[in-house]
Amino acid sequence: MKLYLLFIVLLPFLGVLINGLLRNQLSKGLIGRIGSGVVIGSFILSILAFMEVRAGGSGVYKYFDFVNIGNLKIPFAFQIDQLSALFLLIVTGVGAVIHVYSTAYMHDENQDHFGRYFSYLNLFIFSMLMLVLADNLLVMYIGWEGVGICSYLLIGYWFKNTEFNKAASKAFIMNRIGDFAFLIAIFIIGGKIGSLSFSEIMTPAALAKLSYGEISAVALLLFFGATGKSAQIPLYTWLPDAMAGPTPVSALIHAATMVTAGVYMVARMNLMYSMVPEVLNVVAVVGLATALLAATIALKQNDIKKVLAYSTVSQLGFMFLALGSGAYIAAVFHVMTHAFFKALLFLGSGSVIHGLGGEQDIRKMGGLGKYMKTTDITFLIGCLAIAGFPLFSGFFSKDEILAAAWAHSPILWGIALFTALLTAIYMFRLYATTFKGRFRGTTEQESHLHESPKAITIPLIILAILSVIGGFVGIPAIMAEGAHGLQNFLSPVFAGSAPLLPAHEVSHSTEWILMGAATLVALIGIFYAWGKYAKNPDLEDARGFGKVLENKWYMDELYDTVVVTPYKKFGSFLKDVFDAKVVDGIVNGVGRLVKYGGRQMRWIQSGQIGSYVLLMVLSMLVIFVVQFFIRK
Amino acid sequence: MPINYYIVLALCLFTIGVVGVLTRRNAIVVFMSVELMLNSVNLLLVAFSKMHHAAKAATMASAGADGQIFVFFVMAVAAAEVSVGLAIIVMLYRNIHTVDINFLNRLKH
Numbered sequence: 001m002k003l004y005l006l007f008i009v010l011l012p013f014l015g016v017l018i019n020g021l022l023r024n025q026l027s028k029g030l031i032g033r034i035g036s037g038v039v040i041g042s043f044i045l046s047i048l049a050f051m052e053v054r055a056g057g058s059g060v061y062k063y064f065d066f067v068n069i070g071n072l073k074i075p076f077a078f079q080i081d082q083l084s085a086l087f088l089l090i091v092t093g094v095g096a097v098i099h100v101y102s103t104a105y106m107h108d109e110n111q112d113h114f115g116r117y118f119s120y121l122n123l124f125i126f127s128m129l130m131l132v133l134a135d136n137l138l139v140m141y142i143g144w145e146g147v148g149i150c151s152y153l154l155i156g157y158w159f160k161n162t163e164f165n166k167a168a169s170k171a172f173i174m175n176r177i178g179d180f181a182f183l184i185a186i187f188i189i190g191g192k193i194g195s196l197s198f199s200e201i202m203t204p205a206a207l208a209k210l211s212y213g214e215i216s217a218v219a220l221l222l223f224f225g226a227t228g229k230s231a232q233i234p235l236y237t238w239l240p241d242a243m244a245g246p247t248p249v250s251a252l253i254h255a256a257t258m259v260t261a262g263v264y265m266v267a268r269m270n271l272m273y274s275m276v277p278e279v280l281n282v283v284a285v286v287g288l289a290t291a292l293l294a295a296t297i298a299l300k301q302n303d304i305k306k307v308l309a310y311s312t313v314s315q316l317g318f319m320f321l322a323l324g325s326g327a328y329i330a331a332v333f334h335v336m337t338h339a340f341f342k343a344l345l346f347l348g349s350g351s352v353i354h355g356l357g358g359e360q361d362i363r364k365m366g367g368l369g370k371y372m373k374t375t376d377i378t379f380l381i382g383c384l385a386i387a388g389f390p391l392f393s394g395f396f397s398k399d400e401i402l403a404a405a406w407a408h409s410p411i412l413w414g415i416a417l418f419t420a421l422l423t424a425i426y427m428f429r430l431y432a433t434t435f436k437g438r439f440r441g442t443t444e445q446e447s448h449l450h451e452s453p454k455a456i457t458i459p460l461i462i463l464a465i466l467s468v469i470g471g472f473v474g475i476p477a478i479m480a481e482g483a484h485g486l487q488n489f490l491s492p493v494f495a496g497s498a499p500l501l502p503a504h505e506v507s508h509s510t511e512w513i514l515m516g517a518a519t520l521v522a523l524i525g526i527f528y529a530w531g532k533y534a535k536n537p538d539l540e541d542a543r544g545f546g547k548v549l550e551n552k553w554y555m556d557e558l559y560d561t562v563v564v565t566p567y568k569k570f571g572s573f574l575k576d577v578f579d580a581k582v583v584d585g586i587v588n589g590v591g592r593l594v595k596y597g598g599r600q601m602r603w604i605q606s607g608q609i610g611s612y613v614l615l616m617v618l619s620m621l622v623i624f625v626v627q628f629f630i631r632k
Numbered sequence: 633m634p635i636n637y638y639i640v641l642a643l644c645l646f647t648i649g650v651v652g653v654l655t656r657r658n659a660i661v662v663f664m665s666v667e668l669m670l671n672s673v674n675l676l677l678v679a680f681s682k683m684h685h686a687a688k689a690a691t692m693a694s695a696g697a698d699g700q701i702f703v704f705f706v707m708a709v710a711a712a713e714v715s716v717g718l719a720i721i722v723m724l725y726r727n728i729h730t731v732d733i734n735f736l737n738r739l740k741h
Contacts, residue, residue: 609733613653 001052002061005078008045008088009129011038015122023115031111032103035118039099039125043092046085053085054489060135060199067138074196077135083493086332086486087132087264090339094256095125097459101347102248104455105354117157121252124150128257132264136196137186140265144182144229147258148175154253155245164244171238178228178235185221188214202271202496212276219272219279223286226262231313232290232320237556239313243305247350250305255312255346256339263319263335267328267493274326274497284324284408288415291317293553295422299429300549303360304349307430311386312342314423318401321416326501327404328494329487333474334401336486337393340470341385344463348379351452351460352434356445362433364445369435371449374457376435378464383431385467387424388522395519396471402518403476403511407504413514417521424525432533476515478508638679645672659721659731663714670710674703 015038019031026034058081066076080088099121106117127146134140149172156168190196192214193206200206207215226232231239242254253259266273266283273280291314298310315338322331353360355372369376385392388399398420406413439446451457475483482488491498506514548554604615645668652665681699688695725731 607736609736610654610657617650617654 001049001057001059001080002063004045004049004052005061005080005133006063008042008049008092009078009126009133011042011045012122012126012129014038016119016126019115019122020119023112023119026115028107028111028114031115031118035122036096036099036103038122039092039096042125042129043089043096046088046092049080050085050089053080053082058082058492060197062135071194072190074136074138076139077197078133078139079135079198080133081493082490083264083267083332084132086336086490088129090260090336091125091128091132091257094339094343094463095128095252097462098248098252098256098343098347101251101350101456101459102246104453105248105350106246113157117154117246120150120153120157121249124154124253124258128261131261135198137189137198137201138196140268141179141182141186144225144261144265145179147253147261148172148179148229151175151242151253151258154249155242157245157249161244167238167241167244171242174235174238175228178225181221181228182225185218185225188218188221198268202269204271204496207272207275215272216276216279219269219276220282222265222269223262223279223283226265226320227286228262229265230259230262230316230320232262232286232317233293236290236294236313237552237559240306240309240552243303243309247305247346247353250309251343251346251350254309255342259312259316260319260335260339263316263323263331266320266323267332270328270494270497271500273323274500277502280324280326282324284321284405284412287317287320287322287324288405288412288419289317290314291321291419292415292422293317295419295426296549297552298426299422300546302363302550304352304362304365304430304434305346305360307362307426308342308345308349311345311423311426312338314419315342315386318398318416318419321412322401322404325401325404325408325412326497326504327401328497329490330397330400330404332490333486334397336473337385337397337467337470340463341382341392341394341467344378344460344467345382345386347456347460347463348375348382351375351456352379354452354456355449356441357448359441359445362430364441365434365439366437366441367435367439368449372435372451374451374460378457378460379435380431381464381467383427384526385470387427387526388420388518389526390519390522391471393467393469393471395522396474396476399515399518400474400476403506403514404504406510406514407506417517420518421521421525424522425529428526428529429533432530436534437536476511478511478515635679635683638675642672642676642679645669645675657732657734659724659733659736662733663717663721667710667714670706674706677703677706 015035018034019026023031060077060079062075062077064076065073067074099118102117102121106114109117124147127143127150129143131140131143131147134143152168152172155171156165158164186196189201192210193201195201195206210218228235239254239259243250245254273283294310294313294317298307298314301307301310315334319331319334319338322328322334351372352365352368352375355368355375356365359365381392385394388395402413402416402420405416439449473484474486477484551557603611649665649667649669649672652668653662656662656665677699681696681703683696684699685696721731724736728735
């Protein structure tokens, strides 16, 4: 097992080295095969590891002492348990599919950039695996920062475009703001408990060393770190801009894996969060607010990837709602299903963009179903899954989250249900305007329309199958008692926090009603959007409130006025006033003082013996006077 | 004679020496003035030595002797200093053909 884990992590890193260093020597086909091959290798090893965990093989494997200073000992160790095994499968599985997809999608790139792309992508998988396998907060932080830098590199992959570079910087800076809080939390935990290993800090005895306020502070700081990485209010605005990167990157990093790191982290620290219900409430409210806000914005976006990006933010909000309601398993379940259907949707949108030669505006699409059968059907499956159509994967996970929200507070449930309605509407608006109706692009584009190659459609089919059946690992108890495989599998991880959370028993009849309501809402949304957009998609510009939504509630403008502009002003104040006047003033002042002092003292060193003697005599007189009159 | 007379005399000599050093420009005269200051101090030393001897001779035969020993030291050092100083002045004269100290402000020839 120890070797499995090491190779799971090191294989992608090997890919980084080969593809990064030899990108000018190897052919594109070879680079693609190596890049995908190492991730598939990791995936196979992950399956083996997963099997061992199923058989009870959880454990912590230490490789070497990472930090060993005085009392502080931080080992470089990996932890494999049910939670990390599941994430291993998601990361390497979805990662492998997307790597294969990339070989076709990025085929028009020249060789140098192709190698660069795959080495970044491998580096991302490597970092993400470090993050989920980490046994302690420091190793997790390495992965946490690693995925951040890979996200930056891949968003700015087309670095000749200034806008894309700006988007990359925005993502990186907003992530850093969150990471700073994360780092402070690590310092507090390390300082107070004296260890960073999850197995040592996530015990009631260790957490008892912290006061209630300190636990709350640490939990809030970590959650703030998660809002940066997982794009929650207030740090969510980077994710829609991150769509500047290639579409497979959006699918892998900004939908399936990296953005769920925050959910993983909170789930990993579940014991601590369960001890502070107030913080859990904050998590739930922030998650729900993000879900609602992003869903409203998604209603009026016209860029196919922006819609999906806001939908991702919204679904992440759902996950945090689940975490905040204490339903950790539901959150992880939704991470899994979301990884399937959102990666599918992104890859589907990539297929569309590929077919249209780079067009992303849905107002210029339409009727694509005729030309791209596979993409059409798989995209529809993705939409049904995310909208919560019965028996699709999203249905089960979202239903579980809604049930948990109901148990926590019916108000949360109501808003969440409304958000689910919006989800169904904007997804089917997207689907209908893209694939139904008539084609609204140029005739030249129409003549080039074609189904994408196999390397693109096969990943779509795989993910579509997973999006359909992925939910059956979590069949709710009301349908079949004890059939919730995921719950049975994951419960050891969350065993410690279960007694701390208030017991919510929702009766079976209530749960059926909740499920019915969720289904009804999904169907209403689907039919409403279908009726409205399938025949005549709204091509006219949005007016009134729609305008506000199209402009994302003017959030970017708000941040610009409240944070960015004052910050820039402050920066230019420091540059023009503080630096020019104060800092330079001090530096030049020292020089001037020395010069002035020298000029004033120059007469002492005249070289005239007479003046030396005179000074000597006068000084002696002064000394005598002091001796006789003052000292006594 | 009271000690005050010696002190006043020594003070006068010392002041003459100081003023001589400060005002005269001829190196040799300056030198002489320095000697005058040294000798005024010598005078004070022997005067106090005598005074202390007179006060403590009954109990301590060697009382006041240290002052006189100091005088010898001063005289020996002064002699050495004069020889060096005069040598410098001679060299000075050979180089710049003057013994006016106001020309000695360059610390090189």
